[in-house]
Amino acid sequence: MMKARHESEIVKLGHDIDEEDKKQEFLRRQYRSIMGKKDILSAHLLATDIDHKRMQTAIENKSVETRGVMNQYETLQTELKQAKMKYCDLPKQQKDLQASLALKEIKRSYWLHSKRT
16 A cells, blocks of 8 residues: 555656646746847847937938038028128219219319310
8 A cells, every 4th residue: 555655656746747847848938939039129129229320320410411501501691691782882882983983084184184275
């Protein structure tokens, strides 16, 4: 009877060991699956980080380019204002020049006339 009881305990222990082996194998598969997913996510995170840095560099480059273009724009605006002011002054300068030439012509005529007499 004792032998039967021991055999029954051995069978039960064998069964328990089999169950624990199944649980352990299940946990190993779960671990491998989780580690595989972790590796995929790590690779994705690394790729995303690289893309983020690449985009950040592109944005910085565009910002520098935009500042350069804005500086050019402001320079052109200043030059345009100066050209407009100069253009607006042209009629006045032309009148002043014509008046100066007329005055010179009058002086010349007077000088020629005074020399003849």
